[in-house]
Amino acid sequence: MFNLRKDEKLIEKALSGSQSSWITLVKRYEGLVYNYCLRMTFNSSDAMDLMQEVFLAVYRNLPAYRGDGKFKGWMMRIAANKTTDFLRARGRNPLHRADDVEEDSFHSHHSPENEYEAFADNRRIMAMLATLPEEQRLVVELKFFQHFTFEEISHQTGVAISTIKTRLYSALQKLKGQLEIQNVV
Structure with a gap:
C-alpha cells in the first residue's frame, strides 16, 4: 500500500515535469521489467531493448494512466504487449530451444563453485521454461x-x-x- 501511494505521488510529479520523479520510477521497476523481458525472450540485448521500449511507452501513455489499478500491473501489461509484439514481429517460435538461453545472463558474486551451481540451475530452469x-x-x-x-x-x-x-x-x-x-x- 505504501509503494502504491509512493508510485502515485511519483507519477503525479512526473506528469508535472519532474525528471527526478520519472527517473526514480524507472529505477524502481527497471529490474522487474528487464527480468520479465529476459525470461520471455531469452536474450539480454533483446530484453534491454524491450525494457527501453516499455519505459518509453509508459512515459508516453502516463497521462492516460487512470490510477484505477496498480501502476505495476498497468506497466507490466505494457511490457507483456511489447514482448508479444516483439516475438510476433521477429517471427520467432515461442517454443525456444535450450540453446537460445544465453550463457552470460546469470551473474553471481559468490565462490566459483557457487557461481557455477547457480548458473547451471538458472540455465536448467530457463531451458525448461523455454x-x-x-x-x-x-x-x-x-x-x-x-x-x-x-x-x-x-x-x-x-x-x-x-x-x-x-x-x-x-x-x-x-x-x-x-x-x-x-x-x-
Whole structure:
C-alpha cells in the first residue's frame, strides 16, 4: 500500500515535469521489467531493448494512466504487449530451444563453485521454461516471478481465472515431468 501511494505521488510529479520523479520510477521497476523481458525472450540485448521500449511507452501513455489499478500491473501489461509484439514481429517460435538461453545472463558474486551451481540451475530452469507454450510461460512468469494473484493475472491478460489455473496446472505438470526425467537420467 505504501509503494502504491509512493508510485502515485511519483507519477503525479512526473506528469508535472519532474525528471527526478520519472527517473526514480524507472529505477524502481527497471529490474522487474528487464527480468520479465529476459525470461520471455531469452536474450539480454533483446530484453534491454524491450525494457527501453516499455519505459518509453509508459512515459508516453502516463497521462492516460487512470490510477484505477496498480501502476505495476498497468506497466507490466505494457511490457507483456511489447514482448508479444516483439516475438510476433521477429517471427520467432515461442517454443525456444535450450540453446537460445544465453550463457552470460546469470551473474553471481559468490565462490566459483557457487557461481557455477547457480548458473547451471538458472540455465536448467530457463531451458525448461523455454519448452512451455507462450501462454503457459506467461502465467508461470506472472504467478511465480512477478507474484501476481490469479485475479491480477486475469485482469492483466484478459483471460478467465479458470483458464489461468488450467494453464498454470498444465505448465507445472510439464515442468514436473521434465524434472523427473532429468533426475532419472
